[in-house]
Structures are given as C-alpha cells and as structure tokens.
Amino acid sequence: MELKVKTLDGGDAGSVAVSDTVFGLEPRADIIARMVRFQQMKKMAGTHKTKTRAEVIGTTKKYLRQKGSGGARHGNKKVPQFRGGGRAFGPVVRDHAIELPKKVRALALKHALSTKVKNENLIILDDAKAEAPKTAAVKKQISGLGIESALIISGKEVDENFAKAARNIVGIDVLPVQGINVLDVLRRDTLVLTKAAVDALEERFK
Numbered sequence: 001m002e003l004k005v006k007t008l009d010g011g012d013a014g015s016v017a018v019s020d021t022v023f024g025l026e027p028r029a030d031i032i033a034r035m036v037r038f039q040q041m042k043k044m045a046g047t048h049k050t051k052t053r054a055e056v057i058g059t060t061k062k063y064l065r066q067k068g069s070g071g072a073r074h075g076n077k078k079v080p081q082f083r084g085g086g087r088a089f090g091p092v093v094r095d096h097a098i099e100l101p102k103k104v105r106a107l108a109l110k111h112a113l114s115t116k117v118k119n120e121n122l123i124i125l126d127d128a129k130a131e132a133p134k135t136a137a138v139k140k141q142i143s144g145l146g147i148e149s150a151l152i153i154s155g156k157e158v159d160e161n162f163a164k165a166a167r168n169i170v171g172i173d174v175l176p177v178q179g180i181n182v183l184d185v186l187r188r189d190t191l192v193l194t195k196a197a198v199d200a201l202e203e204r205f206k
Helices: 029-043 102-118 135-144 160-166 182-187 195-204
Strands: 002-006 012-017 122-125 150-153 172-175 190-194
Touching: 029 102, 029 182, 102 122, 102 182, 102 190, 122 195, 135 160, 150 182, 160 172, 172 182, 190 195
Parallel strands: 002 122, 122 190, 150 172, 150 190
Antiparallel strands: 002 012
C-alpha cells in the first residue's frame, strides 16, 4: 500500500510503501474494544475502600435489654443496620487489571492503525522537528495541515523543541513510537506518524 508523505509545512514529500498486514486490515471493533477495556481497567487505581464492622469504632456490648423495649432485639452497635456501623459487602482495595493475550494486544494496535487509514485520518510526515520551542510556530504548521485533534508519533526519540512547543497546544499529544497505544490512537481524531515511526512499527510487527 502506498501512502503520501507530507512535510510539516504541508508540502509534498513523495510517498512511502506500508505493509498491508499492519495498515491494511479490515478493522474489527470487537478486538479494539477488548484492548480499550484492558487499558482502562489497568489504569484504575482500585484504592476505594469502606470500613467493615470489624474496623469501625463502637461498643460490642448489648445496648438494650432483650425484652420490654418495644423494638427489635439488638446487641452489637457496629452492625450495618445502624448509623455509623460498618458497611456490608463494600468495596475493598484491589487490582482491576484483566488479562489479555499479547498477540491480541498486538493485533488490536494493527486494527486501530488500519481504522485510521480506512477513515482517511492518517497523516505521514517526513519528520517532526522544530528549530526552537515556539508554540505559535508549531501551532501554525499543525493548523496548516488541517489538524485540530491529533496524536503525533515520532521516531524512537521525540525532538525536544517540537515536544515542548506542542505540549501547550490543546488537543495535540506527542509520543515516541514506543508509547503508541490503542486508547491514545482512538482518543484523537487524527493520527500523525513520521516516516521513522512507520519503519519502527513495521519492524515491531515482523
């Protein structure tokens, strides 16, 4: 598959051949959804916690006589029925992460990349560099490409000036190719890859 390559200023920089096994798959929503759920569950802190009847402060002495009160028979004040008592079956600190085979995770990323190609939301740049960390200059270049919301993936190392300038632009994320993931790819409208990132991804999936 041949895809056009642009410069950061919007000029034509030829074309690049990309693998159909990485960028030309028929997208499957079920595989992508499994990966999104995997990432979201792994991000959950799992630090929510309520106190049980063993952890709250309160007397364990029977606080009224068995008969003659006109109410129910009660003993421990820390039971869940009472205000200030422990919570029954409340949340506990735990890990929410689920398992997903490594091959499925890799396949999900391929389908996410293929989705961007199919929807014509993929832009390939010859390089993503800036002479100085000036937000206004980089913003003008990105706007010239018709981009409002994008994930920009550079090579193995991100140009420091470009990253500093782009981090002040709303809706723009910049990551090295090692950090590419399904959730971030889908979160932004457009995916921008440098030629170095394309080569690294194809090498990764060999």
